[in-house]
Amino acid sequence: MEGTDTREALPPWLQAPWSGLVRRGRDGRLPTGLLIHGATGVGKALLTTALVQALLCQRASGEEAACGECNACRSFSTGVHPEVMALEPEEAGKEILIAAAREAIDFLSLSGSGDLRSVIIRPADALNANAANALLKTLEEPPTGAMLILEAAQPARLPATIRSRCQTIEIANPAPADATAWLRGFSDNPAAVDEAYAASLGRPLAAREILTDPERMGRWEQDREALTALLRGASVHAMAATLQRSLPESLIPRIQALLVSAQRMAVNGEPDAFGRQFPRALLEGFARRAGARRLAELSARALVWQRQASRQLNPQLRMEDIALNFQAK
Ligand SMILES: [Zn+2]
Structure with a gap:
């Protein structure tokens, strides 16, 4: 099986945020609450997934990406890593409800085998008010090793109390020329690349899906x-x-x-x-x-x-x- 979510797979505009985050994570300097803010289709999920896998990987160090081969990487790529949970709406476009948030809180409070337990909230701007409130206490008094990664295209929709307890990392949209240069790696046809990028309304990850x-x-x-x-x-x-x-x-x-x-x-x-x-x-x-x-x-x-x-x-x-x-x- 090919290694998934390695650093090579990250588009160039995610490389700098990636290096900073993974280095700090391996030095134990990441905060409990991390708010990844960027437009839809810029690659937030790609970045957070790669980051969590890299931090759990048993072999990679420094700024290296996850090895894709160790036990941790293997269970991560099959979606069953015991230290990772995704908090998502039941259906795309719906709210994240308090019952789901409570499950995530319980998950973080269980002591795992490793020293990092993470919940990825995807997208965090789908949290309803009760769910957001429930998470507040975990952000204020986090269990050891707990990490909450919030992905949001519209962080203004999150309660200020949540935002103020997270460190925000902003992912800027790439310039169109950089986005299409990256997309050309997925197609030999420049016209198809331009069409997909236009059809995606300037969202590079969505354009890649249209192409592939x-x-x-x-x-x-x-x-x-x-x-x-x-x-x-x-x-x-x-x-x-x-x-x-x-x-x-x-x-x-x-x-x-x-x-x-x-x-x-x-x-x-x-x-x-x-x-x-x-x-x-x-x-x-x-x-x-x-x-x-x-x-x-x-x-x-x-x-x-x-x-x-x-x-x-x-x-x-x-x-x-x-x-x-x-x-x-
Ligand atoms: Zn690994």
């Missing part, structure tokens, strides 16, 4: 078809039928990106990277027909759709609402 996972690529192609139908201004029925085949959580951010591209096109006469994924004449025609005021109105509506995306609304009604808005003059 046919299902993700299929979802993007479906979304692009739906957005093309919106640009064409087909009948409401036809637009809604095409939109229906997409998932709101990927489609709606891409509708927002398309509207930004149309606005850019109207102002500069040039499409941005996302807009270049559509026939130029189509985007130009749409921007001209809609006009600046209508584009602004649609962008405001798209923010509402985005907020609704996390709620349990009837997806068919939602897609019809979107189609109607694109049809309206």
Whole structure:
């Protein structure tokens, strides 16, 4: 089996944070609460997973990555390491509830065989207020060896009491040129790399999934078809039928990106990277027909759709609402 999560697998923009964290961890200088803050798709989970594995590895030292071969590494890569627990929502997009937080607290208070016990909270901004409160005491009076790693794209959603008890490490988004240089390691086709990076809305890890996972690529192609139908201004029925085949959580951010591209096109006469994924004449025609005021109105509506995306609304009604808005003059 190939070693997983080794340092070589980390994108270049995670190398500096990695070196600092792993060195401090091996010197016993990491705090109990570590808040890893960075945009969605920048690689927070990659970094925290590699860090925890490296700290548990029985062979690696200094700034070395986990060896991938020792007993600790082997049980880590099969997901059964007894000193590691992930605290996650039951379903993606849902809150982390107090019952799950209590399990994590119990887990940390058990004395393990090693001297490090970690809980990775993924994503920490999904903790609801009660769950966050329950964790507060553990952060204030941690059991020996306990480490809480909180991953958050929107740390402002965490209670200030939690944030103030964690040390924050910010992971900056890489420059587009650095992100695409890294992505070219996963594809021989530069056009496919540019397309995946645009389709991911500038999220390098999501772009890598689009490049390497046919299902993700299929979802993007479906979304692009739906957005093309919106640009064409087909009948409401036809637009809604095409939109229906997409998932709101990927489609709606891409509708927002398309509207930004149309606005850019109207102002500069040039499409941005996302807009270049559509026939130029189509985007130009749409921007001209809609006009600046209508584009602004649609962008405001798209923010509402985005907020609704996390709620349990009837997806068919939602897609019809979107189609109607694109049809309206
Ligand atoms: Zn190892």
